[in-house]
Amino acid sequence: MSALLTTPTPVAPQEPRGIRSLMQRVSHHVEALPTAASVVIFVGMLVYGEIAYGRILQASTLSNLLINNAHLILLAVGLTFVILTGGIDLSVGAVIACSSVAGVMLINAGWNPWLAMVLMVLIGTAFGAVSGVLIQYFNVQPFIATLAMMFLGRGLASILSTQPVRLGDDSAARLLSTKIKIIDGPKVNDLVITPSVIIAILVVVIAFVILHRTRTGRTVYAIGGSEQSASLMGLPVAATKLWVYVISGSLAGLAAVLYTSRLGSAQNITGLGWELDAIAAAVIGGTLLTGGAGFVLGSVIGALVLGLMNVLITRDGGIPPEATTIITGGILLVFVLLQRAVLAKQRE
Amino acid sequence: MNEHAREPLGALKSILKRQYIWGIVAIALLLLINVIKEPTYLAISVGHNGHLVGNVIDILRSAAPVMMIAVGMCLVVATKGIDLSVGSLMAVAGAVAMEFLSSAPNTPGAAFAALGLVIVVTGALGAINGILVSVVGLQPFISTLVLMLAGRGLAKVITGGQNTSATNDVFRWFANGYVFGIPVVFVLALAIVIVVGLVVRRSALGLMIEAIGMDPKAARLAGINRRALLLTVYIAGGVLAGFAGVFATATVMTVDVSRTGYLLELDAILAVVIGGTSLAGGKFNITGAAIGAVLIATLDKTVVFLGVSSSASPAFKAIVIVALVLLQSERVRRMFRQRRAARPAKREVVAA
Numbered sequence: 001m002s003a004l005l006t007t008p009t010p011v012a013p014q015e016p017r018g019i020r021s022l023m024q025r026v027s028h029h030v031e032a033l034p035t036a037a038s039v040v041i042f043v044g045m046l047v048y049g050e051i052a053y054g055r056i057l058q059a060s061t062l063s064n065l066l067i068n069n070a071h072l073i074l075l076a077v078g079l080t081f082v083i084l085t086g087g088i089d090l091s092v093g094a095v096i097a098c099s100s101v102a103g104v105m106l107i108n109a110g111w112n113p114w115l116a117m118v119l120m121v122l123i124g125t126a127f128g129a130v131s132g133v134l135i136q137y138f139n140v141q142p143f144i145a146t147l148a149m150m151f152l153g154r155g156l157a158s159i160l161s162t163q164p165v166r167l168g169d170d171s172a173a174r175l176l177s178t179k180i181k182i183i184d185g186p187k188v189n190d191l192v193i194t195p196s197v198i199i200a201i202l203v204v205v206i207a208f209v210i211l212h213r214t215r216t217g218r219t220v221y222a223i224g225g226s227e228q229s230a231s232l233m234g235l236p237v238a239a240t241k242l243w244v245y246v247i248s249g250s251l252a253g254l255a256a257v258l259y260t261s262r263l264g265s266a267q268n269i270t271g272l273g274w275e276l277d278a279i280a281a282a283v284i285g286g287t288l289l290t291g292g293a294g295f296v297l298g299s300v301i302g303a304l305v306l307g308l309m310n311v312l313i314t315r316d317g318g319i320p321p322e323a324t325t326i327i328t329g330g331i332l333l334v335f336v337l338l339q340r341a342v343l344a345k346q347r348e
Numbered sequence: 349m350n351e352h353a354r355e356p357l358g359a360l361k362s363i364l365k366r367q368y369i370w371g372i373v374a375i376a377l378l379l380l381i382n383v384i385k386e387p388t389y390l391a392i393s394v395g396h397n398g399h400l401v402g403n404v405i406d407i408l409r410s411a412a413p414v415m416m417i418a419v420g421m422c423l424v425v426a427t428k429g430i431d432l433s434v435g436s437l438m439a440v441a442g443a444v445a446m447e448f449l450s451s452a453p454n455t456p457g458a459a460f461a462a463l464g465l466v467i468v469v470t471g472a473l474g475a476i477n478g479i480l481v482s483v484v485g486l487q488p489f490i491s492t493l494v495l496m497l498a499g500r501g502l503a504k505v506i507t508g509g510q511n512t513s514a515t516n517d518v519f520r521w522f523a524n525g526y527v528f529g530i531p532v533v534f535v536l537a538l539a540i541v542i543v544v545g546l547v548v549r550r551s552a553l554g555l556m557i558e559a560i561g562m563d564p565k566a567a568r569l570a571g572i573n574r575r576a577l578l579l580t581v582y583i584a585g586g587v588l589a590g591f592a593g594v595f596a597t598a599t600v601m602t603v604d605v606s607r608t609g610y611l612l613e614l615d616a617i618l619a620v621v622i623g624g625t626s627l628a629g630g631k632f633n634i635t636g637a638a639i640g641a642v643l644i645a646t647l648d649k650t651v652v653f654l655g656v657s658s659s660a661s662p663a664f665k666a667i668v669i670v671a672l673v674l675l676q677s678e679r680v681r682r683m684f685r686q687r688r689a690a691r692p693a694k695r696e697v698v699a700a
Contacts, residue, residue: 155663329498
């Protein structure tokens, strides 16, 4: 937090030249400032955690951080696409509930687990496609369309089952969360990785390439900057806007696969409030809520900041776990305000 | 709220033009479905102590909290905003009231003190929303999303994560009592609808709110104090959510911190849209929002009555809301208009 307070200090006109030139250099990359702040916060949290509670900066804690937040990373990446275009997707948590309950029930009904997992992703794709069509072709505001999908997802999940459904202990779906030791450390301090984490990393890499190295990526940024200009330039605005919701929905479906595989069960209230975590992760990572600026890797950091915060709160023990959402909300608010300050600076 | 129609036929026509007439039609249809399944569904009998008893009364009772938050939401939506925090504020209100009453004596004074405390707390939280929107200038859905997220946490912190329960006869009466055989809670909700409607429509307040929603710049040039008005609207939304939370928890005299008011912000938005208020801001209709709330309560009861789990009702609401926003969308309207006018114009729709 202290980094946050010190970075965007406004410079008085009488400041010496050295600081002013530094500020000028910073203001060239001013849209990267929130991302830089989140990296500083992440490192700060790691250091603070190590000093205050210990056993944070070690292989097992860090690999668990990745394993436990693989699904959140996927959601944050999906939301980065959506938010970059200036939209929002509130349905991801409910999509996970619907997709995971359906998937587990199908597997328990004797379906091929791999086929069921593909279907789980496709359920997410379908939700995203419906939101996208509503938003792009019927001019529905993004948060209303995805709010409706949130209702629909929760409702459908509840129609399927209101009880937790469990995967069989030997189900192939659990294979995705098999722990693979990479470095066998002393005692339990191993560097562990699961296929889920590998999938999440792959998704991040692909998303990074798409956003920063392809035409589709440029179009996503252009839409967020100004949709009108983008379409006047002849960019495929309609198709791209549809795509970002399909991507976000599909990644939510994939997140459902990873989460179900790790937990081994699903319920109609799975993923409650995750859309907010995902939005917070993207915003903390420096994605502008009005669209047009942001980084996939920033969102990953944002997701890890939230994950690490949970670890620290658990370690601390003094903070009631109920307060987690308040802290998340507070952090989200601080970063949104920081964004506004940065935007105002840019406009000057 | 009504234009003065000179003849009865004209009055009928002007009513038919309002969008909430479809809400009434939908309520009638849902009731019809229930009557087909159970011919005595609409029967209202007089209970042993003079209270009216029946499914319709149940519907009115459960419509009341949604009516209250829908009125607040209606005003917020008219300013081109949205308040996603009302459900969480209901939980906060319930938590505040129950925590206070669980250690207070069982007296009418304590009940009203709890009510006052709830008004202060939810008003303050509404003011936070209002300040973020009007002074800081954040997008309404983000500022209220933060409180939606943090509000439930706050409710949990207030009760220490427990589902606190309390006993207070007067407080309980708010939700379960009867006036002239009609549930108190419905009478109060109706009173709130009427009072807010009168205040807004019999003064320039309503026009000012609509002006902000239609064109903030023009409104400012017209000398409307946008900040103060937005702040007032969000505070009103917060306090109304507080009332709704009180009634929702007083029914069982227990606050369920994770379920009280859960997803109710969506019910409120749905009620507002059914009532003919466009989510794009501008013109609003409080009567419509109240009818929308009754429709939602009817839908909830029908879904349960038909034997579907009550937690599945969001799916039905989602279908209703999608249908409604589609009807509001320009593309669908154009399609209807063109079908009525001429055939060849159809090509343009595809091209666009």
